[in-house]
Amino acid sequence: MRRRSFLAGSTALTGLTALGATLPARGPALADTALKIPRVIAEPFPGSDGLVRPGTPFDVVTVTRPVTAATEPEIRFETGAGLGTWEPLHLHTSGRDDREPVSAAVVRAPEGATGYEVRGGARTSALNLSDGEALRFDGPARTSLSAPDDGYQTLGGSSGRPSVRFVTRAGWGADESYRFDDEGNDLWPAEFHPVQALTVHHTALAGSGDHAADVRAVYHLHAVQLAWGDIGYHMLIDPDGTVYEGRHSGEDRVPVFSEWPRPGRAASVTAGHAYTFNHGNIGVCLLGDFTDELPTQAARDSLVNVLRVLCSVTGLDPAAEIEYVHPGTGAATPARTISRHRDWLDTECPGNAFSAVFDTEIRQRVVRGRA
Numbered sequence: 350m351r352r353r354s355f356l357a358g359s360t361a362l363t364g365l366t367a368l369g370a371t372l373p374a375r376g377p378a379l380a381d382t383a384l385k386i387p388r389v390i391a392e393p394f395p396g397s398d399g400l401v402r403p404g405t406p407f408d409v410v411t412v413t414r415p416v417t418a419a420t421e422p423e424i425r426f427e428t429g430a431g432l433g434t435w436e437p438l439h440l441h442t443s444g445r446d447d448r449e450p451v452s453a454a455v456v457r458a459p460e461g462a463t464g465y466e467v468r469g470g471a472r473t474s475a476l477n478l479s480d481g482e483a484l485r486f487d488g489p490a491r492t493s494l495s496a497p498d499d500g501y502q503t504l505g506g507s508s509g510r511p512s513v514r515f516v517t518r519a520g521w522g523a524d525e526s527y528r529f530d531d532e533g534n535d536l537w538p539a540e541f542h543p544v545q546a547l548t549v550h551h552t553a554l555a556g557s558g559d560h561a562a563d564v565r566a567v568y569h570l571h572a573v574q575l576a577w578g579d580i581g582y583h584m585l586i587d588p589d590g591t592v593y594e595g596r597h598s599g600e601d602r603v604p605v606f607s608e609w610p611r612p613g614r615a616a617s618v619t620a621g622h623a624y625t626f627n628h629g630n631i632g633v634c635l636l637g638d639f640t641d642e643l644p645t646q647a648a649r650d651s652l653v654n655v656l657r658v659l660c661s662v663t664g665l666d667p668a669a670e671i672e673y674v675h676p677g678t679g680a681a682t683p684a685r686t687i688s689r690h691r692d693w694l695d696t697e698c699p700g701n702a703f704s705a706v707f708d709t710e711i712r713q714r715v716v717r718g719r720a
Contacts, residue, residue, distance in 0.1 A: 384490060386522030386561075388481035389569045393474040400427060402464040407475035408562070409554065411570040413453045414471040416442055422454075422469030426462045433459070435468075439553035439640055442696045445537070445577055445621040446628070453575065455566055457555040474574050478562040490520030492594075492602055494610075496661035511658045515584070515594045515604050521561040527572035528579055528597060536578025539599060541607040541616040542629040542676050544663040547656055549711065550582065550622060550634040550690045551644075551699035560587035563636050571621065581621035582634040588644070590651035595632075596620040605631060605659075612664030623693045626684075628676050631659060639700030649710055656687055656715045667715040687712045 392403045412422065423435040440452040458465065458475075467473055495512040518525070530536055552567055564587075568580040582595040583605045594604045598618040603609060607616045622632030633655055635644050643649070660667045665686050672681045682693075689707055690698035699707075 384486045384520065384522065385483040386486060386565075387479055388484050388524060389565055390477040390481045391474050391569060391573065392476075393574065394472070396470065396472045398466070398468045398470075400432075400464050400466045401473065401475070402427070403475040405475075405477050406480065407458055407462065408478045408557070409458060409476050409566050410456045410465050410467075411453065411474045411476060411566070411574055412438055412440075412456065412467055412471045413451050413473075413570075413574060414440075414469070416450050416452050418452070418470050420469040422467060422471055424456055424465060424467045426459050427464035427466070428459055428461045429463070432466070438467075438469075439638060439697050439700075441550070441553065441690070441698050442624065442694050443581055443622050443690075444575075444624045445581075446619070446625055448577070450624040451575060453570060455552060455554040455570055457557065472574075474570075476566055476569060478559070478566055484522065484524060486519040486522055488519045489517055489602070491515060492517055492604065494604060494658060494662065496658050511654060511661065513584075513592055513655050513658045515592050516561070517594050517602075517604075518597065521564045521593050523565070523568060523580075523597075525597075527568070536572075536576070539597065539607075540619045540628075542619060544610075544615045544617045544631060544659075544665065545629040545671065545673050546626075546684055546686055546688060547631045547633065547659055547665070548623050548626075548688050548690055548693065549652065549656075549699055549707070550632060551639045551703065552585075552634060552636050553638045553640070553698065553700065554636065556588055556637050560589070560591065560636055561593070563587070564593050567634075577621055579620075582632045583617065583620055583622075584631070584655060585634045585636060586648055586651050586655065587636045588648050590645075590647035592651060592655060595634075606662075610662040612662065615663040623690060625675070626673060626682070626693045630673070633659075635699065635703075639703035640697065641700075641702050643702055643706065643710075653711060653714045653718065656711070657718055660686070660715065667712065685712075687715060 422438045425433045425435045438454045440454045444450040493514040496510045571577045571581045585593040669686045673684045
């Protein structure tokens, strides 16, 4: 049996065993749970223009291509009524710092879609998020991170302190077999660096009623199709304001960080959301496409709270203009503590509509409400 298949089967039996481990003394234990979540069914297509008709029903199409491609890509879908109109793709430019950057998008398929066509040169994959075999995930489905209390912060939350409650990787159904090659080697070993900045993104994916499935779609794109081995964001927020744990950061049930974070001494796991600016940069991604509309009020309120707590536990000043220093090269880049993806790279993210009000709707609210 191939290693990937074996690990997926193991996930079905035991889920995130590490997340079920005993917490350190300062963290209250959370109730374990067992969830059955369908495995993602993927049908990749190597590229070239032309109509693709996947062999199974599909919910989304993922699209990737080199950042050097010049043609603006478009997509259209086939349904029982025939081929629809061409629509532009809202691509993200991102990647692990040790790989070539890529442009990618996740596109919602219309109900009853039987095929799709992409022009502009791209690799694609059709994903079915609901009909795969059921994998069982054991362990806590939720955990939380609180702002400091007398200079120290804990998981579990506390009255009177800002707190972020997460859906864990087990809670949203992260197939941990994606993180390993056929020999069981970790495809993206965790690396930690002192936190310097916080960056906000959007998925540019039209929402569905199953937000955890949307997180699994992004996870599959990053971990499998792009072969990163994990999702490129540290945290994700859905339209209801629910927060999801992203990039795997270890076996201690502390999301994002190497250990219990202290102001001035917090180190985050390196992710892949802002190419060449990933080290010490926490990526928070909102589910949805905010090119022409704003995130829901619940999502914006949740984002403000998340950023406020992150500033509190790391000691970052949300109002500051900073010099981001790459820990490997020493290159310094002017930035702001709380930034948009487009502030770092040439990308549409996190959408034109949201970007236009980001300072007043998000950054200034975090500054006014900081602990």
